[in-house]
Amino acid sequence: MKKLDQKVAIVTGAAQGIGRAIADELALAGAHIAVFDLKLEAAQAAAAEISKLGVTARGYAVDVSKSKVVDAAFAQVVSDFGRLDILINNAGVSFVGPHIKDVTDEVWDISLGVMQSGVFYCMRAATKYLLPQRSGSVVNISSIRGFTSNPGRIAYCATKAAVIMMTRVAAAEWAPYGVRANAIAPGVQRTPMWDIDVELGVVDEERVLRVTPAGRLGDPNEIGKLAVFLCSDDAQFINGDCITIDGALTTVPIDGAVTRPE
Ligand SMILES: NC(=O)c1ccc[n+]([C@@H]2O[C@H](COP(=O)([O-])OP(=O)(O)OC[C@H]3O[C@@H](n4cnc5c(N)ncnc54)[C@H](O)[C@@H]3O)[C@@H](O)[C@H]2O)c1
Numbered sequence: 294m295k296k297l298d299q300k301v302a303i304v305t306g307a308a309q310g311i312g313r314a315i316a317d318e319l320a321l322a323g324a325h326i327a328v329f330d331l332k333l334e335a336a337q338a339a340a341a342e343i344s345k346l347g348v349t350a351r352g353y354a355v356d357v358s359k360s361k362v363v364d365a366a367f368a369q370v371v372s373d374f375g376r377l378d379i380l381i382n383n384a385g386v387s388f389v390g391p392h393i394k395d396v397t398d399e400v401w402d403i404s405l406g407v408m409q410s411g412v413f414y415c416m417r418a419a420t421k422y423l424l425p426q427r428s429g430s431v432v433n434i435s436s437i438r439g440f441t442s443n444p445g446r447i448a449y450c451a452t453k454a455a456v457i458m459m460t461r462v463a464a465a466e467w468a469p470y471g472v473r474a475n476a477i478a479p480g481v482q483r484t485p486m487w488d489i490d491v492e493l494g495v496v497d498e499e500r501v502l503r504v505t506p507a508g509r510l511g512d513p514n515e516i517g518k519l520a521v522f523l524c525s526d527d528a529q530f531i532n533g534d535c536i537t538i539d540g541a542l543t544t545v546p547i548d549g550a551v552t553r554p555e
Pocket of ligand 1 (some may be wrong): 305308310311312329355356384436487
């Protein structure tokens with residue numbers, strides 16, 4: 294039997310990038326997939342591809358920063374699939390560049406809305422189904438920016454640190470119910486988010502490759518395989534942890550672009 298045979302998983306932000314790779318790996322492990330993303334067509338297109346892996350997959354238009362939309366979407370998934378076992382909170386946005394003095398309310402609000410409130414809304418919605426059935430696993434995608442600072446990314450870093458702590462609170466509350474919560478902190482992955490930042494010139498890929506001991510960027514499917522492990526019974530006693538997957542980047546304290554005044 295496959296590790297996640299017949300489990301039902303919601304993956305947020307799964308139309309592309311890390312979310313899509315996680316959805317693929319969960320599907321390869323036997324889980325049925327609900328793809329949440331902003332645009333219905335993109336979510337459905339991803340679901341159509343995922344279903345070719347031999348599982349049921351459906352796409353849903355869900356803005357995770359809207360709590361009522363989230364609650365309704367979870368109810369719809371349980372109605373469509375009959376149950377819920379796994380939640381992967383992956384949806385994210387990236388704003389890189391402005392130092393604190395120039396960060397707009399809009400950047401702050403969107404970042405916290407998607408990557409902090411969104412994670413909270415989805416975890417809260419999941420409890421309605423996971424706690425009564427006394428089983429389930431939640432994996433929240435944080436970042437190495439949850440514990441290493443990145444000048445020019447205060448909102449992003451703040452949300453990713455919050456995700457690690459929210460994961461720990463959830464684990465402590467849910468463990469007596471047989472439900473687990475863990476986080477993953479990826480280093481730099483090759484995804485549309487990263488490629489856009491490279492194109493905008495706000496990150497320096499060559500520099501990242503130079504300071505990453507492994508000498509390469511991460512592959513999103515590696516995050517997916519880790520998520521499968523965390524959601525499986527092999528990880529039954531791992532609860533409230535945050536696992537870093539970064540090719541040893543954060544072992545070397547020389548990352549981060551420091552700009553000095555003229
Ligand atoms: N790429 C990296 O190097 C890296 C490193 C560490 C952590 N992460 C984290 O991994 C996650 C995925 O990143 P990625 O690189 O795949 O990004 P991406 O931009 O390629 O994909 C993000 C997905 O989230 C969706 N999304 C955005 N806002 C949403 C909302 N409000 N509701 C629902 N969906 C929404 C987007 O439409 C998109 O499909 C993010 O949380 C990111 O912070 C990425």
